[in-house]
Amino acid sequence: MSTPLSNGEIVVGLDVGTTKVCAVVGEVAEDGITILGVGSVPCRGLRKGIVSNIDWTVRSIKDAIESAQTMAGVEIRTVYAGVAGSHIRSQVSDGVAAIAGGEVTRADVERVLEGARAIPVDADRQILHVLPREYLVDTQDGIRDPIGMSGVRLGVKVNLVTAATTCVQNVIRCAERCNLAVADVVLEPLASAESVLSDDEKEIGAAVIDIGGGTTDILLYVDGGIAHTSVIPVGGNNITNDIAAGLRTPMAEADRLKRLSGCALGRMVADDEEIEVPGVGGHPPRRCPRRVLSDIIEPRVEEIFAVVRKRIEDTGLIEQLSAGAILTGGAVLLEGMAEFAEEILGMPVRIGHPVGVRGLTQLIAGPQYATGVGLVKYGAQIMSEAQAREAAPPAQSMIRVQSSASGKIPKDAAVMTLPRAEKSKLWEWIKQAF
Ligand SMILES: Nc1ncnc2c1ncn2[C@@H]1O[C@H](COP(=O)(O)OP(=O)(O)OP(=O)(O)O)[C@@H](O)[C@H]1O
């Protein structure tokens, strides 16, 4: 961990994005997370969410860490790093395990999750997350937290998120070249969702759509669990490119025009509004209707939301997203995004800002900080789970055994303690029997 100056544990989120690297320093205490420092610097080392130039990325990470460090007054040694890009895939898997001791323990849950991740994965890919959708105890399904429940068989349905190993390794390598240890690599939309969604929204079903510079990330929560995640390689930079080409203006000016005067919906722009467009190659600036700018932006935004809608439709879960869509990421700062998204997605839409932290909140209030803040929240959660594991009593050594050869466990089945080797044989047997 990084060295804190105060009592709490320090957790640092490192969002290595297509347009910026952002380091967020949080102090985690029992009563919540306090943001102590933020460092955000432009980065040109990534393409569509994937590291394409190590040196440029390393330079940006160093700068971002340095300014976050100075602001927070801590030395940063360990980070939770984000990863995105269209190499990310998610697939459904399940697992089953006998409940040792008749009551579900943390160890049972870990074992059943271990089983769910035991599926063949391509040699060049790695499992990033095993996200439980629901647990099943005997015949009862739809369970969120099975610990403490009675039964003989524990099942789980999960979403397995996999990533191209080289893409993950490149993020880790960049961090290591800045003398940072990576505590965990986290799927960026997972982090964003952590910082912008309320528990109620997770419960009744919601889509988080993070539109950054190079990628648009989708994450669906259904019944309190993550049901789908995917990454589309299109984002705000595509809008900027369209403006630069359409108005024949340099990229930097196109980005500036987009931020200051852009609008996603042409009909929201009055006919008499005008903008000044700087020329390229020594050409003088010229004035043109603001409507011309929105006419360039609108088709690209429409395309992005149409692809998002198709992805969501393909999951078959659209009817279960009662809380609608929560838009986050820098590109949603464009005027008219929420209104346009509502029309195309056909569901209620709101803009998601990072919430649930205190301290320097004014510095991380924008949707472009959702991932960085979410990484801190994710890291804090991992730490508290690790503490709970340490505090938990050792795994039960008792195991229910079958006292007849009928293949059914009788109601009065004996509870007895078995040596480890016997237990594992019995374990295999129970797995087959169920
Ligand atoms: N006020 C604004 N209006 C419109 N667009 C904006 C505004 N501010 C930022 N953007 C756009 O948001 C995008 C950057 O968003 P963000 O910082 O979330 O991306 P990133 O995390 O670097 O990239 P990614 O997540 O795709 O890897 C850029 O395309 C930028 O032009």
Ligand SMILES: [Mg+2]
């Ligand atoms: Mg991002």
